[in-house]
Amino acid sequence: MIELKNLSARYGRVGVLREVDLHVAPGEVVALLGANGAGKTTLLHSVAGVHRAVTGAVLLDGDDVTALDAARRTRRGISLVPAGRQVFAELTVEQNLQVGLHGTRLSAAEQSKRFEQVLSMFPVLRDFASRPAGLLSGGQQQMLAIARALVRQPAYLLLDEPSLGLAPQIVEQILGVLETLTESGVGVLLAEQNAGAALGVSQRGVIVENGVIVRADSSDGLLNDPEVSNHYLGVE
Numbered sequence: 271m272i273e274l275k276n277l278s279a280r281y282g283r284v285g286v287l288r289e290v291d292l293h294v295a296p297g298e299v300v301a302l303l304g305a306n307g308a309g310k311t312t313l314l315h316s317v318a319g320v321h322r323a324v325t326g327a328v329l330l331d332g333d334d335v336t337a338l339d340a341a342r343r344t345r346r347g348i349s350l351v352p353a354g355r356q357v358f359a360e361l362t363v364e365q366n367l368q369v370g371l372h373g374t375r376l377s378a379a380e381q382s383k384r385f386e387q388v389l390s391m392f393p394v395l396r397d398f399a400s401r402p403a404g405l406l407s408g409g410q411q412q413m414l415a416i417a418r419a420l421v422r423q424p425a426y427l428l429l430d431e432p433s434l435g436l437a438p439q440i441v442e443q444i445l446g447v448l449e450t451l452t453e454s455g456v457g458v459l460l461a462e463q464n465a466g467a468a469l470g471v472s473q474r475g476v477i478v479e480n481g482v483i484v485r486a487d488s489s490d491g492l493l494n495d496p497e498v499s500n501h502y503l504g505v506e
């Protein structure tokens with residue numbers, strides 16, 4: 271389980287997250303909702319160890335990992351897929367996946383097995399295995415960014431706005447993969463401005479406003495709350 275305890279984060283003197291308590295258990299998807307600038311990215315980065323200016327604690331399966339840097343947390347099973355699908359445009363799809371395995375020292379057979387597993391989740395990538403990632407569509411690049419994180423077989427996946435700029439059908443396809451992941455016990459923290467899509471695939475959700483968690487409930491509870499739908503789901 272990932273647990274955030276009384277976590278606060280700042281940039282220089284500016285506080286961005288305040289006293290956040292949150293947990294993600296194995297096999298569940300937790301949606302992290304909030305407007306632009308609410309602090310979702312900072313929260314994910316604080317969990318991943320990318321952002322270090324924090325007080326409070328990040329626990330991983332009961333161990334305090336707050337002092338560990340991002341590389342060490344990745345080795346402990348936390349993988350971040352940053353916003354903006356940061357794939358290596360010049361590298362092929364397969365080379366991007368190899369980058370995901372950097373530092374793991376797996377046998378060639380195990381590598382192929384891992385590639386096979388992620389490509390079966392995103393079959394379209396298989397067809398483009400030797401194509402430079404920069405030539406893929408936005409949706410395919412997002413799939414690749416997620417696949418690159420998944421080849422490490424993380425225990426926890428942190429996704430930052432995977433739906434941004436993508437057509438609803440592609441979003442559905444990408445978020446649909448989370449079900450397969452959670453069935454195998456992966457815990458997912460999904461930061462999204464697209465609350466409807468995120469609550470559709472999550473079991474629980476929290477809403478962040480100005481760095482504070484102002485609401486935490488089951489995803490159904492949030493979806494059926496008129497105040498939440500007015501603010502975050504748009505008027506239908």
Ligand code: ATP
Pocket residue numbers: 281284286304305306307308309310311312313463
């Ligand atoms: P977005 O959807 O735009 O990424 P967010 O909810 O993820 O929004 P954050 O990116 O975590 O929000 O930003 C939270 C606050 O911290 C914002 O007010 C932002 O301007 C500020 N901020 C983010 N990065 C920095 C930085 N490197 N230096 C200073 N302030 C920052």
